[in-house]
Amino acid sequence: MNDQSMKAAMERGDGPMLAADGTPLKKSLARALRMQKIRALLLVAPLLIFVLLTFLAPIADMLFRSVENQIVSETLPGTTATLDDWEAGEGLPPEPVWRAFYFDLFLAAEAKEHTRLGSRLNYEFTGMSSLFRGAGRGIDDIGEDQAAAIIELDPRWEEGGFWHDLMSGTGDADVRFLDARRDRLERLTGDRYDGDIGFSPGAAVVDLLPLTARAYTDWALYTVLADGDAVIEVTPWEAVPVALFLDLRAADAAAVSGYDGPGRGDLFVAMLAARSSDPIDFRQSFIDLDEDFAIPTIWETIQTYSNRFTPGYFLNAVDLQLTPDGVSARDAGQRIYIVLFQRTMFMSLLITFSCILLGYPVAWILANLPMRVANMLMILVLLPFWTSLLVRTSAWKVMLQQQGVINDTLVWLGLVDDAARLVMINNQFGTIVAMTHILLPFMILPLYSVMQTIPPSYVRAAKSLGATNMTAFWRVYFPQSVPGIGAGSILVFILAIGYYITPEIVGGTKGVFISNRIAYHISASLNWGLGAALGTILLAAVLILYWAYDKVVGIDNVKLGG
């Protein structure tokens, strides 16, 4: 392209704009700016990484916990699988569910994971926690007679080495089976189950005695990798002979007699003994252990919460519950969160409003004083920031309580009868007073910095045009200070809605916020899922309010200064 045609093209505006050396202008501009961008990124990177790792990642993790529900399916995988075939409302589940439950719970109890599951399910149905704890203690006794029928045939059933040989069998080892059991234990306990355990189940044994192979492999993995014992030196736990009993009763007699691995004679004898014994009634055994197992709701709850993810925490957070019939309202006595959310909103609005009322005149006087005096007074406004939040809140406790400074003064002045001292703390009043005081600087600072940018000539102009002081203020000054009110209100409201310490100390029961409930679930009840759901709702509420504010007021109208 010669200069003439290039110039013509540029004038027509149809070709890309070219730089002096012929490269497209956009490209050379991007190249020129790239270094700047990289440098900016490098400068921001340390803080960005810090925030990502220490702030955003934990928040994301917490939010994930509000829907995460893997503990049921990972602790009771067999139970939840067999429960799929059972319809709630049909009374108690069939025997296979109970049997799967036995093996799941046995392993969980040995790994001491059953109490965690109990706590989790207790959020949904009260009593589950103690039920699981009790079952964990008594589960060893289930099927003990039937197991004994085999073990007492020969002392060798008590020897670790005999079991090891029996389960290893001859021929190929089933490695995939072993790995599957490793995964199962890893999911159950959250620990790693890697490494050689000096045992691998024989493929033929897995075929012949599937339950026994599973129970024995689980035991072997746990014994070697968690307890540090050798397989051949320890007698397997009770679930293994129980599994063998079930396997031998269910197995094809020809297959057992045709089996040619180690201990085949003992197996055959044991089969005969097992088949002549009474079968194990798992349902009855569990009900004997704790009659609460006969409550169908227990099983409905396990079935309802067998999914890996659940809306249960969120429903709980808005006073609903998940039942086999779908979503329903909680009992009137258990509905607390909607009220708490409403109260949090209402009180935060009230606090914001009192901050505007108290802060506006102060900011105005600060903005209209000479710089030197204003700076000195500004220090007074900022002074509370230099005192611990806890100290300030405790000071309010001293002021407001019934034997406190204010009440004493009022009684001394005779304005209040000694018997009828004002209740100003451990209620909403206390929370509003203390939080207004604590959040006031967040209102004054943006108001002040906006008011500083309003030249006095506007009000003068209004007055010279005939406006009275009031008119000049409301029609000219106030509208221009609205961006400061907006900034201060957003700041105060968002801080207030998530406030924790002050309501905790001065709020009593009537003046606490939703954040206090979240803290309770995080640190006391340890129901992190519900805490996370409440937190997520709070976060969403703030974002929605922010969005609505942007729509109504316009975030461009918010000024923090200049």
Place this chain on the structure above:
Amino acid sequence: MTSAQTDDAFVEFDRVQKSYDGETLVVKDLNLTLPKGEFLTMLGPSGSGKTTCLMMLAGFETATHGDIRLGGKPINNIPPHKRGIGMVFQNYALFPHMTVAENLSFPLEVRKIGKDEREEKVQRALDMVQMGQFGGRRPAQLSGGQQQRIALARALVFEPELVLMDEPLGALDKQLREHMQFEITNLAHDLGLTTVYVTHDQTEALTMSDRVAVFDDGRIQQIAPPDTLYEEPGNSFVAQFIGENNTLEGVVTNMGADSCEVKLDSGDVIDAKPVNVSKAGERTRVSIRPERVEFNRDRLLSDAHTLKAHVKEFIYMGDIFRFRLSVAGNEDFIVKTRNAPDAVRLKAGQEIEIGWLAQDCRALDA
């Protein structure tokens, strides 16, 4: 009091003093009378008290002592919004959250004027400043000159008898400023406004005003029409402050009726017109405008005294020539000539003789 009398003294400052800190006076003994319909400019360096005077008149400052009267009535105790004075502020002070029309409507609304009349008046005021189409805009969407016009229209829309302007053109560029000077003056004369205008720009003051009050050190140094002010400055501050000026210092030696001889410190003798000197032997500072200096001997009186001058610099400025001379110890003596076909272009280094008519050289206070 008859109406003729109040028309002659529509605005009156009577021995007004103002102090902010109780120790120094910002305005010292100000006396000023302003007839109806006059355009008066208060001119002075910053800190001379001119803006304080304006603010006292508007009611934003109170006089420490003395009376300010408007239409014969003292207004010291009348709050600004009841004075009915239109005011144009330095940065226009257009309300940013209102449209142009709302800005203009504001003074009418607070006066409880009906909607129809209000709209009519707003439109008339906008048309008056050629901004009829801009009623719906916000001030921020207007250029500086347009904002200036709106500010003017707003100050006039409620038909005040007195309009105050506080350096209204300070924020505009030179060309726009000159244009607006012209427009404001025309408007003021057409509407018969009584105007008090504050500026530190002497060109503005000279071109726009009926009279100019030159302020310095809290006092009016001279109050006079522009031509008088320029050609007959009353003291050396005014001479120095208004326009370009050459000064020479010396002692009066020979006192005549309307001319005197001054012996300069360099020993030379010149002719001057006595203004602030009364007798021989007084020290004086003589003032002469650059364009009144003559270096063509033929155009001077035959008995006029002349001075030797050394040309230091020739500056070509298009319409005029400027010469910097060294005269009687003054290294910055300026002479201006018009770029006429026969004008002489002196060169640096030339030695010439200069002189002037006695009435152009004013012997002022030392």
